[in-house]
Amino acid sequence: MSGGHAHHQLYLDRETAIHRLAPQCKIAAVLVFVIAVVATPRETDWPYAVYALALLGVAAVARVPALVVVRRMVVEIPFVIFALLLPIIARGPRVDVLGVSLSANGLESAFILLAKGTLGVVASILLAATTRPRDLLLGLQRLRMPETLVQIMTFMFRYVEVVLAEMTRMRIARESRGFQARHAGHLRVLANSAGALFIRSYERGERVHLAMLSRGYVGRMPVLVDVRSAPSQWAVAALLPLVAVATTAAAWVIR
Amino acid sequence: MHVPDGFINAPVSLAAGVVAAAGLAICLRGARRELDEKTAPLAGLVAAFVFAVQMINFPVGVGTSGHLMGGVLAAVLVGPYTGVLCVSVVLIVQALFFADGGLSALGVNIILMALVTTLAGYGTVLVVQRLLPNKRASAVPAAFVGALVSVPIAALAFVALYAVGGTADLPLAEVALAMFGVHVVIGIGEALITALTVGSVLTVRPDLVHAARRYEQELELRTAPAGS
Structure with a gap:
C-alpha cells in the first residue's frame, strides 16, 4: 500500500492557464480522461501513444518538469512488480522470450496494465501539481461530494x-x-x-x-474562497478528456 | 497494494464506484449517530491517524516488513461507520493527492479496503464478543480475530472482482488460493498489531474503544443503612 509517502510539497506554484482553471473542471477532466483510458479496447496499442502525447501537452503548458513527475511515479512500483509477474502466471498459448516460456495473454495484459496504470498515475500527479490541496477539496465540494x-x-x-x-x-x-x-x-x-x-x-x-x-461552528464551514467556474473554463478543461474519449471511440470503431 | 487504473475493466470499475458511493452514503448517516456534530473534526483526526499508522513498519521475517491497513483497528476504536469513512477518506486523499491507487479504481479500492474489510472484520468482532465472557478485556481477542479474518476476505473479494472485471486470463482458482495463503500470513501481522493497539488504548482510555462500550455498566445507586 502506501509505504513512504513523503508528505512534502505536492503543488508547484506557477502562473499558467492550467493552474488558473477552476479545480472542479480539472478533477472532472482527469476523471473522464482516466475512464476513457481504462475503456480502451484490448486489441489496440496506438491509443496509448495519443494519451501520452496529450498528457505531455498538459505538462508542457503547465510547466511541470519531467523530473518532478518521474520522481513521484515511485508509487507505481507495487503494480509494476505485479505486471512483471503476469506473463509468468497467466494461462493461454506460450511464447518463448529469450528462452523463457511466457504466456502471450499475460504479456499483453502486462503491457496494458503498465500503460493504463502509468497514464492514470501521471494524470493524477499533474492534477495535484497544478491544483492547491485546498482548491482540490473545494472542487470536490463543487462536484457535489x-x-x-x-x-x-x-x-x-x-x-x-x-x-x-x-x-x-x-x-x-x-x-x-x-x-x-x-x-x-x-x-x-x-x-x-x-x-x-x-x-x-x-x-x-x-x-x-x-x-x-x-468560534461559532454550527456544523458547516464558511466558504471563504469562491471557486466558481465559467463555461469558458469548462471548455478549456474539456480538451484533454475530449481527446481521450475520441481516441477510445476511434479505437473501438477501427479495431 | 492499491488497485491501479486498468486493472479492472471500465464497466466493473464504474459499477464499483456506484456501490462504493452508496456504501459511503449509508456510513455518513451511521457516523452521525456514532459521533453526532463532532463527526467532521474527530473523523478527520482519526483519518489522519490511520494515514500515519499505515507508515509504521513492523518486521515480519528475515528482511521483510509489513505495515498496518488499519480498517478493523479504526472500526473497533471509533465504530464501524466512522471507521469506513476514515479509511475511505484516506484512500481518496491517496488517489487524488498522491496518485496512489487509480482514480477510476477508487470505487474498487473503497469496496475492498473500507467496506469489505470493515463488514467482515467488525462482523467477526461482534460474533467473537458474543462468544467470549462479558468483560472489557474480551475486546482484545475479538479485535485480533476480526483483523485476522478481514485481510484474507478482502483478498478473496479482490479475486472475485477480478473474476468479473479482470483484464488478464489468470488461473483464478490458483490465484485465489495463493492470495488467500499470503494474506493469512499478512493477516496475522495485522491482527497482532491491531489487538495490541486496542489493548493499549483500553488500559489508558477504555471509554475511547467503541467495541468495548457494550461492557459499560450503568452506575448503581446503593444506599447504605443510616447511622452505620
Missing part, C-alpha cells in the same frame, strides 16, 4: 502533518532509548506507540471541535 465527507478530508489534510510530527517525535523518543524493532516480540512497543498516537489524535480532535464551537 457530500459536505461531511469533504469536511473530514479537510480536517485530515490539515492535521496529518501534526499527527505525523507527533509520530516522528515518538519514534525519536523510542530510538533515543536504544529501541530498534528487530523481531515480532517488539510489536508490543510499536502497538503502544500506535495506541498513544490514537489517543492523542482523538483528544486533539475533541479540542479542535471545542475550539471551533467557541
Whole structure:
C-alpha cells in the first residue's frame, strides 16, 4: 500500500492557464480522461501513444518538469512488480522470450496494465501539481461530494502533518532509548506507540471541535474562497478528456 | 497494494464506484449517530491517524516488513461507520493527492479496503464478543480475530472482482488460493498489531474503544443503612 509517502510539497506554484482553471473542471477532466483510458479496447496499442502525447501537452503548458513527475511515479512500483509477474502466471498459448516460456495473454495484459496504470498515475500527479490541496477539496465540494465527507478530508489534510510530527517525535523518543524493532516480540512497543498516537489524535480532535464551537461552528464551514467556474473554463478543461474519449471511440470503431 | 487504473475493466470499475458511493452514503448517516456534530473534526483526526499508522513498519521475517491497513483497528476504536469513512477518506486523499491507487479504481479500492474489510472484520468482532465472557478485556481477542479474518476476505473479494472485471486470463482458482495463503500470513501481522493497539488504548482510555462500550455498566445507586 502506501509505504513512504513523503508528505512534502505536492503543488508547484506557477502562473499558467492550467493552474488558473477552476479545480472542479480539472478533477472532472482527469476523471473522464482516466475512464476513457481504462475503456480502451484490448486489441489496440496506438491509443496509448495519443494519451501520452496529450498528457505531455498538459505538462508542457503547465510547466511541470519531467523530473518532478518521474520522481513521484515511485508509487507505481507495487503494480509494476505485479505486471512483471503476469506473463509468468497467466494461462493461454506460450511464447518463448529469450528462452523463457511466457504466456502471450499475460504479456499483453502486462503491457496494458503498465500503460493504463502509468497514464492514470501521471494524470493524477499533474492534477495535484497544478491544483492547491485546498482548491482540490473545494472542487470536490463543487462536484457535489457530500459536505461531511469533504469536511473530514479537510480536517485530515490539515492535521496529518501534526499527527505525523507527533509520530516522528515518538519514534525519536523510542530510538533515543536504544529501541530498534528487530523481531515480532517488539510489536508490543510499536502497538503502544500506535495506541498513544490514537489517543492523542482523538483528544486533539475533541479540542479542535471545542475550539471551533467557541468560534461559532454550527456544523458547516464558511466558504471563504469562491471557486466558481465559467463555461469558458469548462471548455478549456474539456480538451484533454475530449481527446481521450475520441481516441477510445476511434479505437473501438477501427479495431 | 492499491488497485491501479486498468486493472479492472471500465464497466466493473464504474459499477464499483456506484456501490462504493452508496456504501459511503449509508456510513455518513451511521457516523452521525456514532459521533453526532463532532463527526467532521474527530473523523478527520482519526483519518489522519490511520494515514500515519499505515507508515509504521513492523518486521515480519528475515528482511521483510509489513505495515498496518488499519480498517478493523479504526472500526473497533471509533465504530464501524466512522471507521469506513476514515479509511475511505484516506484512500481518496491517496488517489487524488498522491496518485496512489487509480482514480477510476477508487470505487474498487473503497469496496475492498473500507467496506469489505470493515463488514467482515467488525462482523467477526461482534460474533467473537458474543462468544467470549462479558468483560472489557474480551475486546482484545475479538479485535485480533476480526483483523485476522478481514485481510484474507478482502483478498478473496479482490479475486472475485477480478473474476468479473479482470483484464488478464489468470488461473483464478490458483490465484485465489495463493492470495488467500499470503494474506493469512499478512493477516496475522495485522491482527497482532491491531489487538495490541486496542489493548493499549483500553488500559489508558477504555471509554475511547467503541467495541468495548457494550461492557459499560450503568452506575448503581446503593444506599447504605443510616447511622452505620
